[in-house]
Amino acid sequence: MEIKPTKFINNMLNTGHTNKFEIPSLCPWCGVSFNPTIDRVATFDESDAHTFVLQMHCNYCGKKSINVVIGKDYSNMVQQMLYPAPKARQFDDLLVNLSPRFISLYQSAERAEQIGDLDLAGMGYRASLEILLKDFALKSTDDSKEKIATFNLGVAINKYFGDNPFGMIPADVVRLDANDFVHWDRPDDFDPVMTLEEMKSYLEIFITVVKTRQMIAHPPVKRYKK
Structure with a gap:
């Protein structure tokens, strides 16, 4: 979809x-x-x-x-x-192998959105971002699972994408937009439909960044070296 x-x-x-x-x-x-x-x-x-x-x-x-x-x-x-119910979004094998739990969470958020449960959808998309980011960090850095688990999402974004605005900025938009779906106190003029669309657009950018990094790390062919 x-x-x-x-x-x-x-x-x-x-x-x-x-x-x-x-x-x-x-x-x-x-x-x-x-x-x-x-x-x-x-x-x-x-x-x-x-x-x-x-x-x-x-x-x-x-x-x-x-x-x-x-x-x-x-x-x-x-x-x-x-x-019939819309089919769940399918992802590239690189992302499936990197973070199967991200795929599951994203598809759950998608189902919640399709039936109008926008608060649950917003929470789910935010959770999928955190899972993807931390699975990527686990596979691409020397940090242990225990160390990565201690970081909240804001800290993790800064640590693993702080030098890459194409990853950091979209992740921060998703994180901050999601606050209004998660927290009790939110603006009176909060528009869940518009905010969810914005979240998904920036989440898509982040997914593309991670996929691109995976493609570079795992190319289908390699230059021959003598």
């Missing part, structure tokens, strides 16, 4: 008014950018929420998927369930 798994669109859906609701940005069947034909299959209205069951027809692969969206009004209806 791409960095941003969902998007909001406007559609009348034969309701007499414009509805803004969340759908996947990629078809859950074929993975192609998603601009489906949408039909409203069912509507459930309660005093505090409106629920639409949507049938989406992919204009590329022709397959149909089901999306359930819910909102207090029709201008911000959030995806609650999708069939």
